[in-house]
Amino acid sequence: MLTAMSLRQRKQQRAREQIVDAAFALFAERGFTDVTVADIAERAEVGRTTFFRYFGDKQEVVFSDEQRIIDDWTARYRALPHTADVPDAMVRLREFTVALCREMTADPAHYVLHETLLADNPELHDRSMRKLQRLVAAMSEELRGRGVPEPAATLAPQVALACYRTGRHTAGVDPAALPGAVDAAFEQLSEFTSGKAPFPP
Amino acid sequence: MLTAMSLRQRKQQRAREQIVDAAFALFAERGFTDVTVADIAERAEVGRTTFFRYFGDKQEVVFSDEQRIIDDWTARYRALPHTADVPDAMVRLREFTVALCREMTADPAHYVLHETLLADNPELHDRSMRKLQRLVAAMSEELRGRGVPEPAATLAPQVALACYRTGRHTAGVDPAALPGAVDAAFEQLSEFTSGKAPFPP
DNA sequence: TACTAACTGGTACTCAGTACCATAATGGAC
DNA sequence: GTCCATTATGGTACTGAGTACCAGTTAGTA
Numbered sequence: 001m002l003t004a005m006s007l008r009q010r011k012q013q014r015a016r017e018q019i020v021d022a023a024f025a026l027f028a029e030r031g032f033t034d035v036t037v038a039d040i041a042e043r044a045e046v047g048r049t050t051f052f053r054y055f056g057d058k059q060e061v062v063f064s065d066e067q068r069i070i071d072d073w074t075a076r077y078r079a080l081p082h083t084a085d086v087p088d089a090m091v092r093l094r095e096f097t098v099a100l101c102r103e104m105t106a107d108p109a110h111y112v113l114h115e116t117l118l119a120d121n122p123e124l125h126d127r128s129m130r131k132l133q134r135l136v137a138a139m140s141e142e143l144r145g146r147g148v149p150e151p152a153a154t155l156a157p158q159v160a161l162a163c164y165r166t167g168r169h170t171a172g173v174d175p176a177a178l179p180g181a182v183d184a185a186f187e188q189l190s191e192f193t194s195g196k197a198p199f200p201p
Numbered sequence: 202m203l204t205a206m207s208l209r210q211r212k213q214q215r216a217r218e219q220i221v222d223a224a225f226a227l228f229a230e231r232g233f234t235d236v237t238v239a240d241i242a243e244r245a246e247v248g249r250t251t252f253f254r255y256f257g258d259k260q261e262v263v264f265s266d267e268q269r270i271i272d273d274w275t276a277r278y279r280a281l282p283h284t285a286d287v288p289d290a291m292v293r294l295r296e297f298t299v300a301l302c303r304e305m306t307a308d309p310a311h312y313v314l315h316e317t318l319l320a321d322n323p324e325l326h327d328r329s330m331r332k333l334q335r336l337v338a339a340m341s342e343e344l345r346g347r348g349v350p351e352p353a354a355t356l357a358p359q360v361a362l363a364c365y366r367t368g369r370h371t372a373g374v375d376p377a378a379l380p381g382a383v384d385a386a387f388e389q390l391s392e393f394t395s396g397k398a399p400f401p402p
Numbered sequence: 403t404a405c406t407a408a409c410t411g412g413t414a415c416t417c418a419g420t421a422c423c424a425t426a427a428t429g430g431a432c
Numbered sequence: 433g434t435c436c437a438t439t440a441t442g443g444t445a446c447t448g449a450g451t452a453c454c455a456g457t458t459a460g461t462a
Contacts, residue, residue, distance in 0.1 A: 086392055086393060087392075087393060087394065122331060123327075125331070126324075126327035126328065126331050127327065129327065129330055130323060150371055151367050151368070151371050151386045151389050152389055152392070154366075154367045154371060154386075155364065155367040155386050155389050156393065158363035158364075158366050158367050159360055159390070159393065161363065162360045162362065162363045165355075165359050166355045166356040169352075169355050170355060181352070184352055185352045185355075188352050188353050188356050189356070189393070189394060191288075192288060192353075192390070193288065193390060193394055
């Protein structure tokens with residue numbers, strides 16, 4: 001499966017990598033907005049038209065990695081053992097989300113550059129959120145399939161996303177701190193309701 | 202304060218309204234992408250340049266109302282009585298969010314058109330989320346100022362947003378169902394952790 | 403009424419994204 | 433290896449968003 005790739009496919013993969021490499025190099029130098037698609041195409045030694053054949057728009061190239069990771073983890077979540085118990089689903093979501101954070105920060109330098117681009121360009125941040133929402137939606141779909149009723153099936157992954165966002169905020173720019181911060185956010189979750197007993201003191 | 206407005210300001214407000222009205226009329230007819238800024242400017246009887254003087258980009262005009270509501274409610278949240286108790290903050294967030302939903306759906310026809318535009322144009326949906334995140338960030342800031350420690354200060358409004366998104370999903374296109382659905386999502390929240398006793402059976 | 407400051411809209415530009423086309427390269431059949 | 437159908441490539445030309453600039457006009461003020 002590793003070598004089962006035609007010359008055409010290998011060339012395409014190489015072109016794709018050249019585009020991504022060229023793009024990130026230029027983005028690191030000048031930022032997202034000050035790099036044109038023509039610049040990227042030129043450095044990648046492909047035509048401008050070809051760029052748009054590989055990436056629907058200029059933003060997509062920023063997420064070539066993130067998209068792959070999300071697709072990958074969407075499949076992994078679907079492969080998880082089934083359960084219809086809501087608290088149990090939350091525990092699994094917690095583990096899953098923290099593990100995903102670990103993978104996202106596996107290459108710290110790239111993660112920092114990626115996050116820097118998002119921080120400097122609101123429209124990229126938006127796009128990133130859209131991609132995460134796709135993962136969230138896939139998770140909800142899976143939970144529904146497992147018999148989790150609404151609104152829990154929709155809410156649980158949304159809450160997991162809330163914890164991720166919170167962890168990302170508290171961790172700041174430090175990649176190493178992200179998984180722990182996200183886990184802490186999940187921990188905090190229980191204090192929201194548990195502190196409020198059905199029979200107040 | 203109502204009539205304390207110069208001729209210049211009145212003219213500007215009128216131009217602004219003309220642009221918004223023209224834009225929504227055209228969007229309702231042809232959708233967001235098939236309407237150009239030149240089309241809007243023409244129908245609003247202003248120059249294309251003037252459009253960009255009032256709205257930073259074509260998307261902004263879609264959110265002229267939403268932005269006003271969010272600014273308004275950001276101020277209202279800041280004016281809420283202070284408390285540093287986390288479960289109490291969640292209860293207040295719940296009431297606040299549901300009330301905000303009621304205002305957002307106060308004009309059902311406009312709400313439906315707005316939601317339809319967001320549903321048909323992912324980039325508009327992204328932009329809407331960005332605006333809500335501003336509200337969420339302002340709330341977190343406020344909670345921090347009230348002495349709520351991290352990560353609760355960041356997490357609580359994020360969870361409220363998760364409930365809003367969930368309610369929006371379960372309510373579907375029905376404006377009247379939104380506040381109730383969002384409230385139900387908050388209710389569901391307590392079941393996430395309360396079902397899991399510290400000492401499993 | 404005259405002056406100054408601000409608003410207007412037109413022109414011209416850059417760049418993202420799309421449609422189209424001629425050319426070149428690939429992979430398969432023989 | 434040769435031929436052919438398929439497919440990728442990159443160039444040209446276009447539309448539309450967004451920006452910079454500028455001359456003309458209009459509101460507020462003395």
